Amino acid sequence: MRRKCLLLTLSEHAENDRLFGRDTEYNSWRLTNSAEESMSTRNPQASSTFYRMMESRGGGTLIDSFMIKRPSVSQRMAGGKALRKQVPRAAQAVYDQRADRPDPIEILERQNATRVRKLVPVRYSRMLANPFAFLRGSAAIMASDSSALPVSGTYVAACGDAHVKNFGVYASAERNLIFSINDFDEVYVGPWEWDLKRLATSAAVATQFMGGDKVQCEQAAREAARFYRKRIRGYAETGYLEVWHDRIDERAVLESLAPRERRIASDIIDKVRHIRPLEKLTEPVNGSHRFIEDVPLIVRETRSESGTSIKLMLDRFLRAYVESLDYDRKVLLSRYQIVDFVRKVVGVGSVGTRCWVLLLQGTDADDPLFLQVKEAQASVLEPYVGLKLPFGHHGRRVVFGQRLTQGSPDIFLGWGRVDEKDYYIRQLADFKGGVDFNNLGTFHDYCGLCGWALALAHAKSGDPATIAGYCGTSEALDEAIAKFAMRYARQNERDYDALVKAKRNGRIKAAAE
DSSP: OSSSBBOOOOOOOOTTTTTTTOOOOOGGOEEEEEEEEOOOOOOOHHOOOOHHHOOOTTHHHHHHHHHSOOOOOHHHHHHHEEEEETTGGGGGGGOOTTTTOOHHHHHHHHHTSSSOGGGGHHHHHHHHHHHHHHHHHHHHHHHHTTTOOOOOOOOOEEEEOGGGGGGEEEOTTTEEEEEEEEOOTTEEEEHHHHHHHHHHHHHHHHHTTTOHHHHHHHHHHHHHHHHHHHHHHHTTTOOOHHHHHHHHOOOOOOHHSSSHHHHHHHHHHHHHHHHHHHHHEEETTTTTEEEEEBBEEEEEBBBOSSBHHHHHHHHHHHHHHHSSOOHHHHHHHTEEEEEEEEOOOOTTTBTBBBBEEEEESSTTTTTTEEEEEEEEEOOOTTTGBSEOOOOOOOOHHHHHHHHHHHSSSSSSOOEETTEEEEEEEEEEEOBBOOTTOOOOGGHHHHHHHHHHHHHHHHHHHHHHHHHHHHHHHHSHHHHHHHHHHHHHHHHHHHHHHHHHHHHHTTOOOOOOO
């Protein structure tokens, strides 16, 4: 059941028509083959309506590609159900530490090789806080482990790091509050199971972090899987445009909860709506706002690592970034004035990647715009998927993934390259918020919401009917995913202990935060 290499292989009825968006550089895609038999030996290019459209040549071929009859929902669901013969749902529970498993510390060290060296001890410090923090920072380790697990063969735009902390509330382009995935640094083409297993594992590990027992940990993981299964089936029977425009808005969130949980969620949403990043991140200086420094986490640098002045570096980046924007966004951005910028350490897994925050001013000091310029490195999933995207820019990959899977993404999303490093840009603290990880009583409901949001993202980018056909209507998949989560949670603890040991024996260094 294991695989040493996963391919882009789809079943006869698996349609990834929407997975790769509208990019015209399709000829740069590369599929790799393996000696191992996959779920289907059929070339995915032969059955994908997207490929038929993009490969149309000569008069009449493009219109013909649109006139070919598509498989029905029932046919695609039947195709998904048939995949259980090769990979039974019970197989999704499998996790055994393989004999040739790479050293988890070595995986982290390889990532550190491309990061800001002086910030690596900060990364380790944050990961050493507890096993849940370690899980958040070890997406590369879990991706390596996932690559050896059985999968059904249906691919989506996988988040790559779908742990419970990477979901939350954000402001849509229309300024409405939406619940969704909110981190896309690792987005790439991949099996839907990889995302669901990481989500379920994080639910179990987070529950344990909050003081939950084994039963509660497994319930949290099962709830994430259950909501995913139910919602993906609903999306399978929904029209393409309706799925594309669907969002989990404030009303949908509140209606999905019991009265007590609804009151708590309403309070969280209210707090998010009243976030004032200007007051939190800046201080008044000579009649203007400036970022509050907090060395080494927030620093007002004068030169980049290569010795380039920060002003020149930002000028180069902004030139590339502006080119990535549509003209309506360019008009809007041009009205703002940059008043300050700092280097900022963010997250757990991202620590050590280069990140800058810009403060721009609109009509006056009370009309701020915060933009985050964040380095985008290769996705942790990329080494295990036999496919190259049509663009080599990792910042563009992140933006593409977010636009594809979110209902109404940030209007300032864009990308650029400077000093041979890729970046993407987005708004910072744009009414973003998440769950209180001190309230175990409401956490199971939150895990269900995360499962729902993941199902929506996968429905937008892949084929929900094939996935739903495989998942079925019974609790078989829920049970399997929950069992996997508990098994991998134990692996996560062993890896966390290995990091503690590495610090103790001097193999790694951790900062004192």
